[in-house]
Amino acid sequence: MKVILLETIEKLGKVGEMVEVKPGYARNYLIPFGKAIFATPQAEAEVQKKIAELKAKEETEQAELAKFAEKIAATPITIPVKVGEEGKLFGSVTTAEIAEILSKEAKTEIEKSQIEIPEPIKALGDYEVTIHLGHGISAKVKISVVSESEPKAEAKPTKKK
Numbered sequence: 192m193k194v195i196l197l198e199t200i201e202k203l204g205k206v207g208e209m210v211e212v213k214p215g216y217a218r219n220y221l222i223p224f225g226k227a228i229f230a231t232p233q234a235e236a237e238v239q240k241k242i243a244e245l246k247a248k249e250e251t252e253q254a255e256l257a258k259f260a261e262k263i264a265a266t267p268i269t270i271p272v273k274v275g276e277e278g279k280l281f282g283s284v285t286t287a288e289i290a291e292i293l294s295k296e297a298k299t300e301i302e303k304s305q306i307e308i309p310e311p312i313k314a315l316g317d318y319e320v321t322i323h324l325g326h327g328i329s330a331k332v333k334i335s336v337v338s339e340s341e342p343k344a345e346a347k348p349t350k351k352k
Contacts, residue, residue: 192217193230207242253326260330271339284312
């Protein structure tokens with residue numbers, strides 16, 4: 192039975208391809224789950240039209256991501272952390288902390304899973320991390336880890352009644 196795939200299925204084919212599958216596989220899995228449709232001339236024309244729309248949309252997304260990658264790479268990020276007497280960090284700087292600060296700076300949501308740290312950040316200094324934005328686009332971001340200067344809290348006198 193010939194079907195047209197609506198999404199890429201490993202070991203079967205890519206979106207828009209017409210493939211030959213067993214009737215049971217098509218009736219019980221591919222078609223009910225919206226992964227394929229029966230191969231008819233009308234369906235093939237419709238799928239080709241959708242594929243062209245998706246490609247155009249993907250190209251615009253890639254262009255926007257490339258601009259965003261340039262913008263984010265030019266943004267210096269400073270992460271204030273608590274340090275001990277010898278300049279060692281309490282713990283390390285995590286991808287979650289970097290994602291939170293980067294999201295505020297870039298004014299868009301960046302997930303911690305998008306951030307790649309080459310080695311654990313456990314000391315003060317400058318580091319370079321990679322942000323994977325999708326569609327094969329990445330940005331290298333400079334991160335400066337600095338000591339958090341804690342303001343000393345003055346003791347306020349309490350009034351007794």
